[in-house]
Amino acid sequence: MTGVYGAFVEPLGDCREYLTLVFSPLTVPLSERWRTNSISANFMADYVTHLFPGGQWPLLLSYGLADLHGAVNYIVNELLENAMKFCTPDSTSPVTISLEIYPEQLIFRVENAISPESAERLQKVIDQLLSHSPQELYLQKLEANAIEEHPSSGLGYLTILNDYQARLGWKILPGIPDWRVTTLVQLSHPRGER
Amino acid sequence: MNWWAQELSGVGYRIYGEPEPPRLVFEGSLRLNGMAEYQPLTDWLGQIVAAAPPQMILDVRSLKFLNSSGINVLSRFVIQVRQKGNIHLTVRCNEGIPWQHKSLVNLQRLLPTLELDFYHES
Amino acid sequence: MSPEAKIAELETRIRQLEQEKKDLEILLENTTAHADAITQQLAAKILQHERAERDLQMSESRLQHLLTTIEQEKADLELILETMTAHADTVTDQLQAEALTALRQSEVQFRTLVEANPVALLILHLETGQILYRNPAAIALLGITPDTLARTLRGRDFCHDPEDVNRLKQLYAVQGSVTNYELLVQRADGSTLWALLNWQPFVFQGQNTVLSALWDITERKKQEENLQRQIEELHQTIDQQKRDRQVQEITETEYFQHLQRRVQKLRRSSQRDSEK
Numbered sequence: 001m002t003g004v005y006g007a008f009v010e011p012l013g014d015c016r017e018y019l020t021l022v023f024s025p026l027t028v029p030l031s032e033r034w035r036t037n038s039i040s041a042n043f044m045a046d047y048v049t050h051l052f053p054g055g056q057w058p059l060l061l062s063y064g065l066a067d068l069h070g071a072v073n074y075i076v077n078e079l080l081e082n083a084m085k086f087c088t089p090d091s092t093s094p095v096t097i098s099l100e101i102y103p104e105q106l107i108f109r110v111e112n113a114i115s116p117e118s119a120e121r122l123q124k125v126i127d128q129l130l131s132h133s134p135q136e137l138y139l140q141k142l143e144a145n146a147i148e149e150h151p152s153s154g155l156g157y158l159t160i161l162n163d164y165q166a167r168l169g170w171k172i173l174p175g176i177p178d179w180r181v182t183t184l185v186q187l188s189h190p191r192g193e194r
Numbered sequence: 195m196n197w198w199a200q201e202l203s204g205v206g207y208r209i210y211g212e213p214e215p216p217r218l219v220f221e222g223s224l225r226l227n228g229m230a231e232y233q234p235l236t237d238w239l240g241q242i243v244a245a246a247p248p249q250m251i252l253d254v255r256s257l258k259f260l261n262s263s264g265i266n267v268l269s270r271f272v273i274q275v276r277q278k279g280n281i282h283l284t285v286r287c288n289e290g291i292p293w294q295h296k297s298l299v300n301l302q303r304l305l306p307t308l309e310l311d312f313y314h315e316s
Numbered sequence: 317m318s319p320e321a322k323i324a325e326l327e328t329r330i331r332q333l334e335q336e337k338k339d340l341e342i343l344l345e346n347t348t349a350h351a352d353a354i355t356q357q358l359a360a361k362i363l364q365h366e367r368a369e370r371d372l373q374m375s376e377s378r379l380q381h382l383l384t385t386i387e388q389e390k391a392d393l394e395l396i397l398e399t400m401t402a403h404a405d406t407v408t409d410q411l412q413a414e415a416l417t418a419l420r421q422s423e424v425q426f427r428t429l430v431e432a433n434p435v436a437l438l439i440l441h442l443e444t445g446q447i448l449y450r451n452p453a454a455i456a457l458l459g460i461t462p463d464t465l466a467r468t469l470r471g472r473d474f475c476h477d478p479e480d481v482n483r484l485k486q487l488y489a490v491q492g493s494v495t496n497y498e499l500l501v502q503r504a505d506g507s508t509l510w511a512l513l514n515w516q517p518f519v520f521q522g523q524n525t526v527l528s529a530l531w532d533i534t535e536r537k538k539q540e541e542n543l544q545r546q547i548e549e550l551h552q553t554i555d556q557q558k559r560d561r562q563v564q565e566i567t568e569t570e571y572f573q574h575l576q577r578r579v580q581k582l583r584r585s586s587q588r589d590s591e592k
Binding site: 034035037038066067069070071073074077078081085138139142143145146155156158159162163164 | 205206223225227228259261262263265266269270273274290291292293296297300303304
């Protein structure tokens with residue numbers, strides 16, 4: 001019943017450094033938060049890249065400032081876009097995004113409520129993602145999207161996997177009235193040149 | 195009306211056309227909400243495909259951010275160019291903007307004759 | 317001595333020898349008869365012994381057969397148990413899948429499916445264990461009455477052994493779910509029953525909760541205990557038979573020894589008699 005997919009990990013008990021943002025639909029409807037996604041994404045990217053004095057962070061050293069900033073900015077933006085998009089419109093549950101900061105990796109974790117139908121659709125997307133090579137799937141999806149009249153993007157995860165070489169995981173929990181999904185992205189040292 | 199005599203702008207971004215050389219210039223950050231909000235750009239790109247200028251440039255040197263829906267829109271355009279086969283497409287990119295050297299390579303996979311020119315910009 | 321006196325002496329001697337001979341013959345006859353009797357007795361005893369051993373073997377093999385049969389029945393029951401458990405799993409999965417399908421239609425339909433469910437279902441608050449929801453089957457299983465309904469009930473109130481509460485929490489923390497846990501449930505009236513417990517994470521009105529399912533396994537437990545007892549009894553019976561046979565063997569040996577001694581005694585005494 002509970003589904004855990006891909007590279008999903010529960011919060012590691014030893015995380016000493018993290019940043020969490022919580023968006024409540026009761027303050028501002030989630031559908032209207034689109035504009036503020038760039039603020040949140042930029043903020044998290046700035047925060048993380050300037051956190052360590054003298055830049056003495058192994059992950060920062062291997063990426064370089066611009067690349068790491070760009071990666072965090074893009075990933076946070078995509079995750080928030082997805083969460084806001086697939087969240088049940090009249091949900092009262094908040095959207096939470098956390099950045100867990102480790103010397104050798106960054107873990108992005110987003111939690112939001114979803115409708116049972118969306119959960120089913122998401123499960124199919126996940127199945128596809130996990131059973132094909134990201135690059136193949138990426139190009140296939142781009143081609144497919146080009147033909148469709150109203151293509152669903154669905155590209156967010158693929159770009160994260162393919163362009164940023166991050167690992168993805170999900171946990172889907174059933175519930176009443178809404179289910180809950182936790183999406184996880186693990187960003188580690190860059191693996192060679194593409 | 196010529197396809198280049200248009201402009202699209204919103205909070206944080208601007209897209210405009212130029213005839214010499216034929217190009218589309220992107221500035222700012224593009225993070226529109228899904229294909230619906232990108233429709234004006236999609237339509238514009240469709241016009242360009244129809245007009246079929248033999249040489250075409252997409253200038254993204256000032257585009258600091260593009261979300262996945264935006265990547266989708268550009269990819270769609272590239273595929274249509276490939277299908278028509280009568281446009282030589284170049285993308286002017288910025289070395290200093292990280293997402294570009296990560297995500298624009300895929301456009302080349304969709305269209306092998308696509309030229310990616312990386313510039314050093316401040 | 318005159319020749320007539322010599323002859324008289326010799327005749328006396330002959331008569332003596334003849335008497336002795338007769339005595340010896342009688343003694344020999346007796347001894348032989350006695351030996352024969354003993355041999356016969358021995359033969360009879362051996363026959364008896366052999367018969368007893370055959371009987372013992374037969375009863376032992378019968379016992380063995382019985383043991384095999386019962387062990388087979390135990391294996392069959394275990395298989396049925398496994399199937400039941402697997403079936404229960406399948407039934408759980410099916411029920412839960414059905415429940416979730418209903419969820420997709422509406423909360424109302426979910427409640428209908430869960431309310432009508434023969435399996436006891438509860439929703440527990442993850443941290444406090446507070447029972448946020450229970451279906452009629454759960455109310456019946458736990459013996460919750462209208463007065464107990466008034467109090468705030470927690471899952472742990474229905475665990476007979478507090479150790480179970482700790483064990484369950486640990487299992488859940490490590491595995492993220494609990495499957496087929498045998499729990500001694502304490503009902504509201506204090507009576508106990510054995511149940512099989514399943515725990516799954518569940519989001520209830522935005523809160524982290526646990527969906528708990530319970531099956532009454534009282535009957536199954538009884539059958540298990542009966543079987544166990546029968547097998548133990550059977551083992552004891554076979555052990556007893558073995559012991560009896562061992563004792564018998566020892567007795568036989570002693571008897572043989574005794575007989576041997578008596579024969580020797582007889583031989584010695586007849587030898588002495590013949591030397592006189």
